[in-house]
Amino acid sequence: xxxxxxxxxxxxxxxxxxxxxxxxxxxxxxxxxxxxxxxxxxxxxxxxxxxxxxxxxxxxxxxxxxxxxxxxxxxxxxxxxxxxxxxxxxxxxxxxxxxxxxxxxxxxxxx
Amino acid sequence: xxxxxxxxxxxxxxxxxxxxxxxxxxxxxxxxxxxxxxxxxxxxxxxxxxxxxxxxxxxxxxxxxxxxxxxxxxxxxxxxxxxxxxxxxxxxxxxxxxxxxxxxxxxxxxx
Numbered sequence: 001x002x003x004x005x006x007x008x009x010x011x012x013x014x015x016x017x018x019x020x021x022x023x024x025x026x027x028x029x030x031x032x033x034x035x036x037x038x039x040x041x042x043x044x045x046x047x048x049x050x051x052x053x054x055x056x057x058x059x060x061x062x063x064x065x066x067x068x069x070x071x072x073x074x075x076x077x078x079x080x081x082x083x084x085x086x087x088x089x090x091x092x093x094x095x096x097x098x099x100x101x102x103x104x105x106x107x108x109x110x111x
Numbered sequence: 112x113x114x115x116x117x118x119x120x121x122x123x124x125x126x127x128x129x130x131x132x133x134x135x136x137x138x139x140x141x142x143x144x145x146x147x148x149x150x151x152x153x154x155x156x157x158x159x160x161x162x163x164x165x166x167x168x169x170x171x172x173x174x175x176x177x178x179x180x181x182x183x184x185x186x187x188x189x190x191x192x193x194x195x196x197x198x199x200x201x202x203x204x205x206x207x208x209x210x211x212x213x214x215x216x217x218x219x220x221x222x
Contacts, residue, residue, distance in 0.1 A: 004153075033209065033210065035212075042212065042213075042214045042215065043154075043199070043212040043215075045209055045210070045211065048209050055209075056209060091153055091154070093154075093210075095210070099144075099156055099159065100144070100156055100201075100210055101156070102146075102153040102154040102155070102156075103153055104152060104153045105152075105153050107151075
């Protein structure tokens with residue numbers, strides 16, 4: 001298994017643009033998590049899904065953020081419109097009873 | 112809060128020395144997990160210790176758990192420069208699948 005795959009690895013965009021981050025979880029994992037990491041706030045859980053259904057999105061900072069999981073092998077995190085304070089590393093993770101696996105992250109810079 | 116809090120925030124040692132990091136938490140847990148994050152990379156799962164376990168080993172890693180004190184420690188023996196990274200403890204929510212991370216300990220091992 002290739003692990004959790006995130007794309008793109010790096011994204012630089014201008015303020016106001018739409019940004020879409022992508023994640024492919026490990027096959028068979030029934031949980032998927034989106035985290036954001038910054039120096040100031042550390043690792044924050046944004047939203048997570050169980051069997052493709054959003055369970056808890058209380059960590060999503062604003063309505064500008066949305067996440068979908070149309071099927072068991074794909075999830076997106078969208079920011080529209082993006083702002084400079086959204087600059088961070090966004091991690092996707094998937095888990096099963098055997099444990100959690102994180103992707104390598106997407107480093108987002110909004111200028 | 113279920114979040115673990117690591118101590119110290121930063122640790123600098125010489126290669127060959129042992130490194131000890133601590134994690135304290137506030138609620139009852141089913142298990143506690145330790146992760147490592149190298150600079151610019153994703154999190155890597157190191158070890159999981161269940162609430163009915165007191166100590167667990169994995170190579171040069173030793174994790175202890177004291178549920179009466181609500182604390183855990185991660186010991187890295189005979190440290191190497193390659194151990195330089197940030198180390199996080201993480202606690203899964205008791206009734207959901209989400210994993211909550213502490214702020215981490217940044218370890219620097221000098222060659």
